[in-house]
Amino acid sequence: MNARDALRSDPGEIARFDNVGLRYGPDCEVLSDISFTLYKGSFYFLTGASGAGKSSLLRLLYLAQRPSRGVIRLFGTDAITLPRARLPGFRRRLGVVFQDFRLVAHLSAFDNVALPLRVAGVPEREVARPVADMLEWVGLADRMGARPATLSGGEQQRVAIARAVVGRPDLLVADEPTGNVDPDMALKLLRLFESMNRLGTTIVVATHDIHMLQRVPESLIMRLDKGRLSDPTGALRYPPRRHEAGL
């Protein structure tokens, strides 16, 4: 990080979007003038109708795509100009729950959850316990050796969540994480996210589930409408400084 970056970075800032736009090809923008700041230890819900651009916004957030315009800062660094070789280091600080799970078909549930740790070079003796704990947490202790094809949709989603959180990421991004699980499991997963949030992980959850929003009263809601972020009070762009208030 250079001196200019240091001056512009807020110590509690995890991610900042400034006038970000995204277009696919020559069509009109799917995201326009997106500006917000995510702070460490905050819990965000991203809502909006289908096609509003939630998944596109999340893709920008978890560095799967570069925007067409605007500035994205992640962990205090300009993510747009970030050299490609440094991207893996940033991605290891992110946990992502994909809407379509994206489990590796030929790996067992255990090996799928262990993947982020192995990719990061964590010694094998330090892999087994957290992976087993996470699978037990999501209720799949007895399915550790099962391949994704033999798991139900809900089970696959739980494996995907376990994989996203096993490395204790700084920022957890979840795209409809409870879409395929029963209400009890959804509540349990929400509690898991809250536990992580209390430990300092910033959580961003894209969801349609209105009940979910009500269960986390301290959360901030980001509402996308036709590619634009609704922020009538400016709270997303200039949020209250929770970290400075000691919250």
Add this chain to the structure above:
Amino acid sequence: MASRFDDRPSRLSPAAMRDEAPAAGDGRHRRVRLRLFRQAMEEAKLLPLSGLSGPMPLVVAVMVALTVIATAGGLALRNVASAASAQLHGGLTVQIVEAAPAARDEQAEGSVAVLRALPGITAVRRVPRAELDALIEPWLGSGPDDAAGVPVPDLIDARLVGPVTPARLADIGSELHRVAPAARIDAQAGWLRPVFDAIATLQWLAAALVLLLAAVLAATVLLGARIALGSHRGTIEIVHMLGGTDPQVARIVQRAIGIDAAVGGAVGMGLASLVIVGLGSRFAGLDAGLVSGGALHFGDWLVLLLVPFAGVALAMLTARVSVLSSLRAML
């Protein structure tokens, strides 16, 4: 629940963040190597190996077999050339082309005496009449003699120290013509110059074939690597999203292709060895001087053994370059 969650290990280490390789040194090389090996084994789990089920081992086997055979051909030709060259190097033939038997015999005896007296000549041998008869028997039938009206020249073989240069040939000629006006002198190597030229051409052809086959092998591996990359693109994207680096993914594909190439190379080497040994025994059966000089030596076999290793190295290098260039297209 929360307490169990809290028990989980701390965040990934700063070294993991930077994707640093373990430092070697301080007498810990062995442990580092073991760790790298374990990591390599774990990385191997990220993508399934092509598992010898695809066409890659077969293609590599054929390519390696052809390359080894072409290389063996080139080496055998080189051996033929060098053996013939060693045999003919410094060789000199004197023909006494005289129709009258008595004069021919007299000039031949004189020539042998002059040659033996000259410095720089290590051996002089007058070819016996029986040997000459045997040489021309296939063309003229048995028992040709002067009475039949076919005068056969006398031949004298001589061996010089060093090569037979035109200047030396001229000096020896002038000495011989004093006692044998009918003497004709030829350097033995001169007779076979067109053969040597043809052998050199064949050697270049073999080298070109080896290069061509190496290029085809590289192209095949490139194709195989791209197919492997395409069929595992989903997995590769996941590994990328989880913080996997390009070299990590490249190593996985590289190892899979390397295993295929190693199996194919071993099979190809085995097949080629059978062909070479079979051909060698056939040619050895000919018992022809020039051909028998083309037998492969121990060193030649070592060179041939390098071919499959070079094939594996080429395959792995090609796979690595191909995968890395494909990955660069992804964010």
